[in-house]
Amino acid sequence: MTLSDLLSPSSVRVPLEAVDRETAISLLVEALALPGAPDDLAQLKDAILAREQAGSTGIGNGVAIPHARSRWAAKPLLAVGRLAKPIDFSAADAKPVSLVFLLAVPETDPKSHLKVLAALSRLASDAKLLKALNKTRAPEELVALIAGVAL
Secondary structure, three states: EEEHHHOOOHHHEEEHHHHOOOHHHEEEEEEOOOOOOOOOOOOHHHHHHHHHHHHHEEOOOOOOOOEEEEEOOOOEEEEEEEEEEEEEOOOOOOOOOEEEEEEEEEEOHHHHHHHHHHHHHHOOHHHHHHHOOOOOOHHHHHHHHHHHOOO
């Protein structure tokens, strides 16, 4: 299984038009509204924003991984945005973020939560892959690039 198994082109925003962290999170939560998902994703957005208040998920190298457990997520779900213009995410390295990987996992599955976070952290340390991701022009390109990142 790879990261690309957790998303579809419809949950990728290239470019993501957001000017701040909350807008980026809101737009990516909306991107998770797949057929069969609850109409009201406010609980997930609130959980992710609460997690951000506890400490930024900007991990450095221009990457942020806002995440939360959610009662409506039957399996791990991922939405990805390549920002049109990098934004401040209070990242660990104090640099602006250009790639946001929003993760929702089932409340009852902490193991998969950690597994996906570890894969995203590996991705964030691959300078060549990050450069390619930042050049993507279409959701399908981004999905294809992360297809090689194993969980």
